[in-house]
Amino acid sequence: xxxxxxxxxxxxxxxxxxxxxxxxxxxxxxxxxxxxxxPSPKVRQILDSxxxxxxxxxxxxxxxxxxxxxxxxxxxxxxxxFVSNGSDDVLATAFRAFFNSERPIVYPDITYSFYxxxxxxxxxxxxxxxxxxxxxxxxxxxxxEGNGGVVFANPNAPTSLGESREFVKxxxxxNKDCIVIADQTYVDFADKxxxxxxxxxxxDNLIVTHTFSKSRSMAGMRLGxxxxxxxxxxxxxxxxxxxxSYPVNRLSIxxxxxxxxxxxxxxxxxxxxxxxxxxxxxxxxxxxxxxxKSQTNFxxxxxxxxxxxxxxxxxxxxxxxxRYFNKPRIDNYLRITIGTDEEMSQMxxxxxxxxxx
Amino acid sequence: xxxxxxxxxxxxxxxxxxxxxxxxxxxxxxxxxxxxxxPSPKVRQILDSxxxxxxxxxxxxxxxxxxxxxxxxxxxxxxxxFVSNGSDDVLATAFRAFFNSERPIVYPDITYSFYxxxxxxxxxxxxxxxxxxxxxxxxxxxxxEGNGGVVFANPNAPTSLGESREFVKxxxxxNKDCIVIADQTYVDFADKxxxxxxxxxxxDNLIVTHTFSKSRSMAGMRLGxxxxxxxxxxxxxxxxxxxxSYPVNRLSIxxxxxxxxxxxxxxxxxxxxxxxxxxxxxxxxxxxxxxxKSQTNFxxxxxxxxxxxxxxxxxxxxxxxxRYFNKPRIDNYLRITIGTDEEMSQMxxxxxxxxxx
Numbered sequence: 001x002x003x004x005x006x007x008x009x010x011x012x013x014x015x016x017x018x019x020x021x022x023x024x025x026x027x028x029x030x031x032x033x034x035x036x037x038x039p040s041p042k043v044r045q046i047l048d049s050x051x052x053x054x055x056x057x058x059x060x061x062x063x064x065x066x067x068x069x070x071x072x073x074x075x076x077x078x079x080x081x082f083v084s085n086g087s088d089d090v091l092a093t094a095f096r097a098f099f100n101s102e103r104p105i106v107y108p109d110i111t112y113s114f115y116x117x118x119x120x121x122x123x124x125x126x127x128x129x130x131x132x133x134x135x136x137x138x139x140x141x142x143x144x145e146g147n148g149g150v151v152f153a154n155p156n157a158p159t160s161l162g163e164s165r166e167f168v169k170x171x172x173x174x175n176k177d178c179i180v181i182a183d184q185t186y187v188d189f190a191d192k193x194x195x196x197x198x199x200x201x202x203x204d205n206l207i208v209t210h211t212f213s214k215s216r217s218m219a220g221m222r223l224g225x226x227x228x229x230x231x232x233x234x235x236x237x238x239x240x241x242x243x244x245s246y247p248v249n250r251l252s253i254x255x256x257x258x259x260x261x262x263x264x265x266x267x268x269x270x271x272x273x274x275x276x277x278x279x280x281x282x283x284x285x286x287x288x289x290x291x292x293k294s295q296t297n298f299x300x301x302x303x304x305x306x307x308x309x310x311x312x313x314x315x316x317x318x319x320x321x322x323r324y325f326n327k328p329r330i331d332n333y334l335r336i337t338i339g340t341d342e343e344m345s346q347m348x349x350x351x352x353x354x355x356x357x
Numbered sequence: 358x359x360x361x362x363x364x365x366x367x368x369x370x371x372x373x374x375x376x377x378x379x380x381x382x383x384x385x386x387x388x389x390x391x392x393x394x395x396p397s398p399k400v401r402q403i404l405d406s407x408x409x410x411x412x413x414x415x416x417x418x419x420x421x422x423x424x425x426x427x428x429x430x431x432x433x434x435x436x437x438x439f440v441s442n443g444s445d446d447v448l449a450t451a452f453r454a455f456f457n458s459e460r461p462i463v464y465p466d467i468t469y470s471f472y473x474x475x476x477x478x479x480x481x482x483x484x485x486x487x488x489x490x491x492x493x494x495x496x497x498x499x500x501x502e503g504n505g506g507v508v509f510a511n512p513n514a515p516t517s518l519g520e521s522r523e524f525v526k527x528x529x530x531x532n533k534d535c536i537v538i539a540d541q542t543y544v545d546f547a548d549k550x551x552x553x554x555x556x557x558x559x560x561d562n563l564i565v566t567h568t569f570s571k572s573r574s575m576a577g578m579r580l581g582x583x584x585x586x587x588x589x590x591x592x593x594x595x596x597x598x599x600x601x602s603y604p605v606n607r608l609s610i611x612x613x614x615x616x617x618x619x620x621x622x623x624x625x626x627x628x629x630x631x632x633x634x635x636x637x638x639x640x641x642x643x644x645x646x647x648x649x650k651s652q653t654n655f656x657x658x659x660x661x662x663x664x665x666x667x668x669x670x671x672x673x674x675x676x677x678x679x680r681y682f683n684k685p686r687i688d689n690y691l692r693i694t695i696g697t698d699e700e701m702s703q704m705x706x707x708x709x710x711x712x713x714x
Contacts, residue, residue, distance in 0.1 A: 005534035006562045009458040009505060013595045038410035047404045053395035056574040085442055101366040121600050148366060177362035205363045217413040220607035238370045243478050247442065250577035251608045
């Protein structure tokens with residue numbers, strides 16, 4: 001290929017080559033923390049009654065009907081709720097709105113892998129702090145008058161561990177001069193006492209994020225949420241309105257509303273997943289695994305005798321996809337999404353087969 | 358409100374206050390260039406047969422089924438097609454991928470208002486060049502060895518004017534050292550000889566963008582497209598994959614495929630809109646309006662005796678919403694979306710009433 005000058009202006013990035021996506025009827029997919037169960041049956045009713053002629057109109061610019069339903073469900077005002085195209089989009093919008101100082105924003109070394117990516121995209125100085133040896137986040141490591149912002153996932157991924165509401169309060173008390181983002185992607189699967197959503201009424205520098213991709217079984221529809229003071233949410237709406245107009249499509253809004261309004265189904269699904277999680281956790285401990293105390297819809301495990309990578313590869317050969325991270329500190333751990341009881345039994349059987357080889 | 362230090366780090370932007378959205382059964386909405394007709398009836402079939410349980414899975418990361426359908430429809434390879442969450446998202450991704458030099462990118466002074474916004478967001482130096490007195494784009498003004506990139510809408514908005522395929526070729530011949538983006542949002546409504554999509558086979562520094570929001574009646578589903586050489590599309594996929602994972606939701610992909618595969622319905626809708634446009638254009642000329650030669654689904658008009666702003670306000674009082682821009686050079690013009698024949702008759706009647714006051 002001739003070296004044309006316009007190539008000098010291309011972004012400095014490796015062109016994308018699509019990864020292998022597992023397909024087929026016999027696959028068990030436990031590698032993306034997707035929900036084991038379908039969304040609320042009310043979603044089907046929305047599709048049945050939806051008039052395609054409405055598609056010709058742009059959606060509500062600020063996803064009003066969905067923000068209204070979410071506010072109502074959580075006893076908040078619509079001014080406290082921001083909605084966008086998946087929680088990645090929500091978090092990127094928050095980074096753009098709130099992290100504009102010369103000071104570094106701070107986040108744990110083991111956490112969601114997109115935080116450093118948005119820092120790079122938006123040229124935000126940043127600094128990681130190590131999680132403790134037991135993988136819990138060290139609140140004191142997030143203290144600091146020099147912080148340009150703080151972001152952490154709680155419960156955290158891929159560790160599956162949760163920190164208490166008091167932990168979040170502690171971090172807030174020591175970060176009065178910057179915005180703190182608590183990414184609560186997995187909080188619906190957690191014990192009581194972890195959710196810190198109510199703290200937005202007490203701390204006007206707190207943003208709490210959520211997603212429809214995990215507990216609401218709607219990863220395919222791309223819906224994420226941020227909660228915060230009316231002032232902070234106003235800035236997020238301004239960023240969205242200025243840089244990325246009309247982001248949430250009509251059917252995601254409508255089906256999202258249906259999901260939020262079906263609390264009973266939501267709770268019953270959560271209960272099933274938590275029960276399976278506790279059951280699988282106990283079985284894996286019996287097999288000698290160290291299983292971190294999960295507050296999520298996945299387990300983070302390691303085994304003193306068997307290499308994580310070998311287990312991962314063995315299961316993949318058997319059509320069972322779990323997640324292995326070749327990264328410092330966690331390269332002998334596995335992240336396993338909680339599927340149905342049937343899927344988990346098959347996985348346990350294959351792990352037993354591997355161990356008895 | 359007390360001046361807390363974290364406020365220093367907020368983005369420098371005016372918090373958003375939602376604008377008045379026209380609502381009600383008697384409203385005629387001709388202000389967003391939405392399509393007058395519903396999308397393909399095949400979209401209804403997709404909703405009928407869609408299994409909500411599929412929503413629990415993340416979508417195809419690179420919108421594969423839709424890229425395939427679009428490639429096939431246009432006689433291209435899937436490697437030439439990029440799809441994302443509305444053409445705003447497509448254009449922002451292209452800006453991020455291709456405009457990374459210290460040299461300014463160049464675009465006409467009267468054009469789509471988001472180009473300068475993304476330049477600001479991504480800190481891209483930029484420079485506008487005036488369109489000619491007749492509002493056509495001056496090809497020579499886009500020439501230049503110093504360009505960091507070129508972007509123009511063709512047909513252009515809000516002018517409604519189209520430039521020929523030869524114009525695009527001319528611009529390309531004089532911009533061999535940077536990426537040229539031809540934003541073809543409205544091209545499906547244009548005469549033959551304007552579409553330059555085939556030039557991507559000849560110029561590997563050309564990106565052509567499209568949208569489902571206008572000609573395909575799917576503004577509500579947020580789908581935009583870019584075409585280009587496999588090399589350029591590879592960079593756009595890399596940017597999307599790196600900064601904004603999983604952007605197009607499952608139902609937009611599926612309904613988009615249905616639309617692309619219904620060529621007959623698509624052509625019949627275009628034909629109706631173009632016929633209405635020509636008819637309304639003739640009627641408005643009879644009323645003394647100067648009507649620019651539209652290659653789009655809207656008209657750009659001015660009247661020598663009546664102030665555009667006064668007409669705009671009169672129609673709004675009557676529940677007919679068109680667009681008025683209080684901007685240099687075009688502040689005595691109106692942009693009027695082509696609705697149904699019935700809607701346009703009502704608008705013409707009200708304009709007559711205004712003129713006879």
